[in-house]
Amino acid sequence: MSTTIRRMGERFAADRNFTLDEAKQVVAQAQKNGIVSSSEKTALRAIVAKYADSFAPGALDVIKQLVTPQPPPPPPPGTQPINLDPAGGNRPVWLNASGVFTTSADGKSPANDVELGDALFKAAEVADNAKEPMLGKAPLALREKTFEQLKVSLARVPADGQPPAGLDKNQALQLRASAGAVLLDLMNASSEPALRGQVAQTYEALVKAETDPRLRDNLIFHLSNAPAAQSGDVKAISDRLLKELAPTKPPYDKWFANGNKTVNLSWTVGQGEFWKGFTNYLKQHGFKAVGAENQYGVTTYEAKITKPGVGETTFRISVREGGSNILSPMNDPNVQVVGYDGHSNWGRSMSSSVRNGPEAPDAGDGKLLFYNLCVGKGVLDRVKEKYGNTQVVTTYAASNFYTDGSGQMTRGEGVQALMALVNGISERADWTKLHKDMNAAADIGWGRTWDNYLTPISTQTREKVLDRDNDGQADYLDKHFNYSTFKVPEDTAREFQPVKQTRDASVLDGTKVLVSANMINTLSEFSGILDRVNPDSKVVAGGWYEPKMGEAKDVVRFTEQKGKDGKTEYVMSFNARYSHMSEEAMRATTIYEFNRWMQDTGKLRMDPVDAKLAGMLAFGQSLSVDEGYRDSEVWSNFLKRYNFPDTISLADVSSALAAHTGHNYAGDSAGIAKLKQAIGQAALDALKKPEVGVPVTVL
Numbered sequence: 001m002s003t004t005i006r007r008m009g010e011r012f013a014a015d016r017n018f019t020l021d022e023a024k025q026v027v028a029q030a031q032k033n034g035i036v037s038s039s040e041k042t043a044l045r046a047i048v049a050k051y052a053d054s055f056a057p058g059a060l061d062v063i064k065q066l067v068t069p070q071p072p073p074p075p076p077p078g079t080q081p082i083n084l085d086p087a088g089g090n091r092p093v094w095l096n097a098s099g100v101f102t103t104s105a106d107g108k109s110p111a112n113d114v115e116l117g118d119a120l121f122k123a124a125e126v127a128d129n130a131k132e133p134m135l136g137k138a139p140l141a142l143r144e145k146t147f148e149q150l151k152v153s154l155a156r157v158p159a160d161g162q163p164p165a166g167l168d169k170n171q172a173l174q175l176r177a178s179a180g181a182v183l184l185d186l187m188n189a190s191s192e193p194a195l196r197g198q199v200a201q202t203y204e205a206l207v208k209a210e211t212d213p214r215l216r217d218n219l220i221f222h223l224s225n226a227p228a229a230q231s232g233d234v235k236a237i238s239d240r241l242l243k244e245l246a247p248t249k250p251p252y253d254k255w256f257a258n259g260n261k262t263v264n265l266s267w268t269v270g271q272g273e274f275w276k277g278f279t280n281y282l283k284q285h286g287f288k289a290v291g292a293e294n295q296y297g298v299t300t301y302e303a304k305i306t307k308p309g310v311g312e313t314t315f316r317i318s319v320r321e322g323g324s325n326i327l328s329p330m331n332d333p334n335v336q337v338v339g340y341d342g343h344s345n346w347g348r349s350m351s352s353s354v355r356n357g358p359e360a361p362d363a364g365d366g367k368l369l370f371y372n373l374c375v376g377k378g379v380l381d382r383v384k385e386k387y388g389n390t391q392v393v394t395t396y397a398a399s400n401f402y403t404d405g406s407g408q409m410t411r412g413e414g415v416q417a418l419m420a421l422v423n424g425i426s427e428r429a430d431w432t433k434l435h436k437d438m439n440a441a442a443d444i445g446w447g448r449t450w451d452n453y454l455t456p457i458s459t460q461t462r463e464k465v466l467d468r469d470n471d472g473q474a475d476y477l478d479k480h481f482n483y484s485t486f487k488v489p490e491d492t493a494r495e496f497q498p499v500k501q502t503r504d505a506s507v508l509d510g511t512k513v514l515v516s517a518n519m520i521n522t523l524s525e526f527s528g529i530l531d532r533v534n535p536d537s538k539v540v541a542g543g544w545y546e547p548k549m550g551e552a553k554d555v556v557r558f559t560e561q562k563g564k565d566g567k568t569e570y571v572m573s574f575n576a577r578y579s580h581m582s583e584e585a586m587r588a589t590t591i592y593e594f595n596r597w598m599q600d601t602g603k604l605r606m607d608p609v610d611a612k613l614a615g616m617l618a619f620g621q622s623l624s625v626d627e628g629y630r631d632s633e634v635w636s637n638f639l640k641r642y643n644f645p646d647t648i649s650l651a652d653v654s655s656a657l658a659a660h661t662g663h664n665y666a667g668d669s670a671g672i673a674k675l676k677q678a679i680g681q682a683a684l685d686a687l688k689k690p691e692v693g694v695p696v697t698v699l
Contacts, residue, residue, distance in 0.1 A: 003043075004029060005026060005029055005030055005040060005043040005044065005047070006043050006046065006047070008022075008025065008026050008029060009026060009043075009046075009047035009050070009051060012025075012026070013047075013050075013051035013054045016053075016054045017054065017056060018051055018054045018055045018056060018059050018060075019056045019059060020056055020057075020058050020059045020062065022059070023055070023058075023059035023060070023062040023063050024062060026044070026047070026063060027062055027063060027066050030043075030044060030066060031066075041066075041067050044063055044066060044067050045067055047063065048060065048063055048064060048067065080097070080107070081094040081095060081096045081097070081102065081104075081105065081106065081107030082094060082095045082096075082138065082142075083105075084101075084123060084126045084134055085126045091122050091125065091504060091506075092105070092122070093119055093122035093123050093126060094107060095123070095135075095138070095142070095146065096108075096109060097142070097145075098145055098149065099142060099143075099144075099145030099146035099147070099148060099149040100119075100149050101116075101119040101120055101122075101123040101149075101182075102115075102119050103115070103118060103119050103122065112166055113156060113164050113166050113167050113171075113175075114166055114167065114171070116153060116156075116175070117167065117171055117174060117175040117178070120153060120175060120178040120179055120182065121174060121175075121178045123178070123182055124177070124178035124179075124181035124182050124480040125480055125506055127181050127182055127184070127185035127479065127480065128181055128478065128479045128480035130185070133185050133186075133188040133189035134182075134185045134189070135185055135186055135189040135190075136188075136189045138189070140190075140192060140195070143186060143189065143190055143195065144195060146182075146186060147186060147195065147198065147199055147202075150179050150182060150183055150186070150202075151202060153175065153179050154175075154176060154179050154202075154206060156175070157172035157173075157175045157176055158209065159176065159209045159210050159211045159212070160209065160211065173212060173215065174482070176206065176210065176215065177215050177218075177469075177480065177481035177482070178480065179206070180203065180206055180207075180215070180219050180481070181222075181479050181480040181481070183199055183202060183203050183206070184203065184219075184222060184223060184226055184479060186199050187199045187200055187203065187226065187228040187229075187234065188226055188227050188228045190228075193232075193233075196228060196234065197233055197234070200228070200229075200233065200234045200237050201237070203219070203223065203237075204237045204240075204241065206219065207219045207220060207223075207241055207244075208241075212388075213363055213388030213389050214384075214385070214388055214469065214481070215481050216244070217244075217245050217388075217475075218469070218475055218478070218479075218481045219241075219481075220238075220241045220242060220244060220245040221245055221459065221463055221475065222479045223237075223238045223241060224238045224241075224242050224245070224459070225564065226238075242459075245459060246431075246456055246457045246459045247391060247431065247456050247457075248430050248431060248432075248457075249428070249429070249430040249431055249434075250368050250391060250425065250431070250434075251336075251365075251366045251367075251368070251391065252428055254365075254366040255336050255366070261311070261312060261313055261314060262313070262314040262315075262316060263313060263314070263315050263316070263336050263337060263422075263425060264316050264317075264318075264334055264335050264336055264337070265315065265316065265317040265318070265335070265336070265337040265338075265339060266317075266318050266329040266332070266335045266337070266338050266339070267317050267318065267319045267320070267338075267339045267340070267341070268319075268320055268321070268322045268323075268325070268326045268339070268340045268341075268342070269319060269320070269321055269322075269340070269341050269342050270321070270323060270340075270341065270342015270343045270349070270373075271321045271322070271323060271342070272343075273403060273407050273408050273409050274321075274341060274342045274409050274412075275295045275319070275321055276295070276408050276409070277401070277403075277408055277409030277410050277411065277412065277415075278319065278341055278409065278412075278415050279293065279299065279301070279319055280410075281411055281415045281416075281419075282301050282303075282317065282319075282415070283301070285303075285419050286303045286305070287301035287302060287303040287315075287317065288301060288302055288303070289301055290302050290316070295321065296321065297320065298318050298319070298320045299318070299319050299320075300316055300317070300318045300319075301316070301317050301318075301319065302314065302315065302316050302317075303315050303422075305422070305423070305426040306426075307426050307427045307428075310426065310427060310428055313425070313426045315422055315425075315426075323342070323345065323349045323352075323353075324349065324352040324353055324356055325353060325356055326338070326340045326349065326350065326353035326357075326371065327353045327354060327356070327357030327358075327369075327387075328356070328357065328358065330357055330358055330360050330364055330367060330369075330387060330390075331358045331359070331360045331361075335367070336366070336367065336368065337367070337368045337369075337370065338367060338368070338369050338370075339369070339370040339371060339372070339418065340353075340370075340371040340372060340373065341372045341373075341412065341414035341415055341418070342372075342373060343373065343374070344373035344374050344375070344376070345625075348625070349373065350371060350373065350376070350379040350382070350383065351379050351382055354379070354382045354383055354385075354386050357386060357387075359386075360386075360387060362389060363386075363387055363388040363389040363390070364386075364387030364388070364389050364390030365389035365390070366389075367387070367389075367390045367391070368390070368391045368392075368393070369383065369387065369390050369391070369392045369393070370392075370393040370394070370417075370418065370421065371383075371392075371393075371394050372394070372395060372399050372412075372413070372414030372415075372417065372418075373394075373395065373399065374395065374397070374398045374399055374522075374525070375395060375396070375397055375398065375518075375521065375522040375525055375537075376394030376395040376396075376399075376454075377394055377395065377396055377454055377461070377462075377465045377518070377537075378465065378515075378518040378519065378521065378522050379518075380392065380394060380454075380462065380465050381465060381511075381514055381515075381518075391456045392454075392456065393417075393421070393438070393453060393454065393455050393456075394453070394454055395452055395453060395454070396450055396451065396452050396453070396454055396461065396537065397445075397448075397450070397452055397525055397536070397537065398445065398525055398526075398663075399412070399413045399414055399442070399445075399452065400412065400413055400444040400445050401413065401414070401444065402444065412444070413441070413442035413443070413444050413445065413452070416441040416442060416443070417438040417439075417441045417442050417453055419441065420434070420437040420438045420440070420441040421434060421437075421438055423437070424437055424438075431455050431456055431457045432457065434455060435451070435453070435455040435457055435458070438453045438455070439451045439452060439453050449536065450536055460476070460563075460564060460565060463475045463476035464476040464540050464569075465514075465518055469481045469482045474514065474517070474540050474541040474542070476540060477540065477542060477543075477571070478543070482506065494580065495578070495580060495581040495582055495585050495634075495637065496578075496581070496585070496637045496638065496640070496641035497641075498553065498575065498577035498578060499577055499578075499580055500577060504546070505543075505544040505545060505546040505576035505579075506543075506544070510541075510543050510544055510574075510579075511583075512579075512581070512582075512583045512586045512587075513541050513542075513543055513544065513572075513573075513574045513586070514541040515583055515586075515587060516541075516572070516574070516583070516586045516587045516589075516590040516591075517539050517540065517541035517542075517572045517590065518539075518541070519587045519590070519591065519622060520534070520539045520572070520590055520591050520594050521534065521537035521538075521539050523591050523618055523621060523622060523666040524537070524539075524594075524666075525537075526621075526663055526664060526665045526666045527614075527618060527664060527665075527666035527667050527668070528660070528661070528662070528664035528667065528668025528669060528670075528671075529595070529604065529606075529614045529618075529666075529667055529668060530594070530595065530598070530604075530618070530666070531664075532604070533598050533603045533604060534570075534594075534598075538567075538568055538569045538570050539558075539569070539570045539572055539594065540563075540569050540570065540571050540572070541571075541572060542557075542559070542571040542572055542573040543573060543574075544573065544574055544575070544576040544579060545557060545573040545574070545575060545576060546575075546576045546577075547575060547577070553575065553577070554575060554695075555574070555575050555578055555589060555593060555695055556572060556573070556574055556575070556589065556590055556593040556594075556597075557572070557573045557574075557575075558570050558571070558572055558593075558594065558597045559571045559573070560601075570594075572590065572594070574586065574590070582630070582634070583626070584622075584623065584626040584630065584631075584634060585634045585637070585638070587622045587626060588619045588620075588622040588623050588626075588634065588638070589619070589638070591615075591618040591619060591621075591622050591666075592615040592616070592618060592619040592638075592642075594618075595611065595614055595615035595618055596611070596612075596615055596693070596694075599611040608687075608688070609684060609687045609688055610672050612687050612692070612693040613672045613675050613676065613687070614667055614672060615693070616644075616648070616653055616675070617653060617656060617657055617666065617667030617671050617672070617675065618666050618667055619635075619638065619653075620635075620650060620653035620654060620657060621657055621665060621666040621667065622666075623635065623650070624654065624657070631650060632650060635650040640696075641695055641696060642692075642693055642694065642695055642696070643691055643692050643693065643694060643695075643696050644686075644687075644692060644693060645679075645682070645683045645686045645687075645692075647679065647680070647682070647683050648679050648683055652675060652678040652679055653675065655674065655678060656671045656672070656674040656675035656678060657671055659671050659673075659674040
């Protein structure tokens with residue numbers, strides 16, 4: 001056919017007037033079979049080159065467009081898609097002129113619900129990470145169109161309906177979460193009362209209809225902190241919703257329905273020194289045993305309390321010893337309050353109880369859980385993940401108690417706070433009064449500058465230790481609830497080596513990051529070194545980060561900032577290239593790195609060798625209180641990665657930890673002195689070198 005095209009060109013150019021109609025005939029011949037071959041394009045280029053001065057106006061362009069198609073003319077002003085993150089810090093996403101989010105640079109709308117969900121997810125990530133509203137510079141007309149499209153998107157995935165074809169339940173949930181984050185951004189970006197009000201009403205409807213308690217709480221919390229919700233009608237909406245996140249009172253309506261006047265409490269006390277002191281304290285405060293008392297079984301105690309305007313309320317508390325079955329009554333409809341008072345076993349008592357606890361179809365709705373153990377907030381995320389509708393009271397830091405000469409508890413802050421709770425319930429008090437009374441009752445911890453009992457109204461503090469979407473970023477910082485998580489296989493042999501992940505850092509499962517940040521706070525409470533700089537749990541989980549080209553590839557990063565309450569906090573982010581690291585290795589590494597960062601920034605002013613030894617002690621203590629069994633393997637890999645002498649054994653560290661004074665289980669000056677004696681002069685000389693104790697650079 002190329003020969004025919006050349007002959008047509010010769011014939012049409014013979015009169016030196018290659019007309020537009022003739023050019024179209026040549027093009028029609030080239031496209032006759034639907035495909036323009038390379039030989040045909042060569043023939044067309046030859047015609048263009050040989051007869052360029054013979055073409056009539058417009059004729060040459062017709063043939064040129066077939067050989068080298070020209071880009072379409074630019075769209076009229078105001079119709080070009082907007083790049084929502086021109087700096088490139090997030091995955092690319094655009095907003096087209098119709099108000100539709102898209103991953104296509106040309107503004108083409110998503111072809112299906114999967115593409116729509118992906119585009120909304122990426123837009124929500126940009127909104128979450130933006131310092132100013134992502135849509136702040138979009139004109140009003142475009143923001144109005146965006147609002148309409150968001151409503152259309154939400155209508156596709158109602159919480160009480162089946163996902164559309166092509167989406168599973170989790171993807172539908174993610175789409176609602178992403179749309180919620182973008183709605184919040186749109187609300188903050190829109191100063192116009194009419195549009196802002198409509199967006200707020202849609203946001204409220206989204207929250208009220210949401211059946212997933214984790215997403216609902218996240219949406220409520222971030223609305224309450226949004227600039228748009230600080231005044232006017234939006235604040236009124238936020239205040240209404242906040243009562244769901246921070247209920248004003250225990251679930252009295254469920255407890256005392258149909259004339260019921262009895263509250264049943266199921267209580268577990270830690271084994272050993274707690275049972276006698278706990279039950280004696282109950283009896284000293286009006287409770288009487290129902291039947292024989294049995295420390296090794298279940299004993300029920302009862303008290304009747306009468307209050308003006310309320311009448312008589314009967315409290316029945318069943319007490320037993322235990323440690324890994326604290327939550328067994330969570331699906332018992334006859335139990336209103338579930339509780340624990342005892343040692344935490346470094347959090348393992350509650351984490352194992354969550355794992356062993358029964359499934360509750362209503363996520364614990366109508367229950368109040370009060371677990372009194374040291375730094376109970378450290379496992380709050382795991383509790384709320386399983387029992388999301390339960391109202392929870394727990395501790396911020398250590399909970400103290402007195403003992404007699406034989407080591408038995410005489411009285412403690414937990415049982416004292418429990419009696420304040422019981423008294424408040426008998427008055428039908430709200431959480432404002434209950435919170436105040438319970439913290440006032442906890443009078444053994446001197447020098448506190450914080451309320452040690454967190455209640456449902458301790459919103460800001462709870463959000464700092466919760467990560468209900470498991471992306472490693474505390475809910476406090478995380479406006480975009482992320483269900484698109486991906487867990488990377490864990491392998492001890494390579495966990496201290498960086499591995500480029502195939503998924504973006506924002507969609508890696510980050511439960512381990514949150515657990516590690518919380519463990520820094522817990523270990524700081526019991527360190528004679530770190531309690532100087534972190535006595536009040538300043539560390540907040542910041543999720544994963546992906547190092548950019550040319551950046552230092554730190555294993556862990558800490559950033560100091562002022563929190564919403566004006567107090568200093570340290571945001572901890574973990575390098576996504578170490579997301580395959582096991583929880584036990586990650587926890588230990590973060591406490592070591594926190595110690596190192598505190599020394600490097602001058603907050604700890606220690607002898608450099610002592611600072612390194614203090615970090616090793618904290619690392620060893622983390623290994624000794626986790627639930628893993630690979631301590632030796634983790635330790636040896638740690639020594640290699642941080643360039644430590646391999647002669648320093650974990651046994652030496654464990655022995656040094658045992659030399660602690662007081663409650664400094666995670667190390668103090670006595671432990672450092674003992675470790676120096678154990679490791680010998682050659683190791684001490686090695687520790688003086690600046691490169692020892694610092695992670696070996698790995699490209």
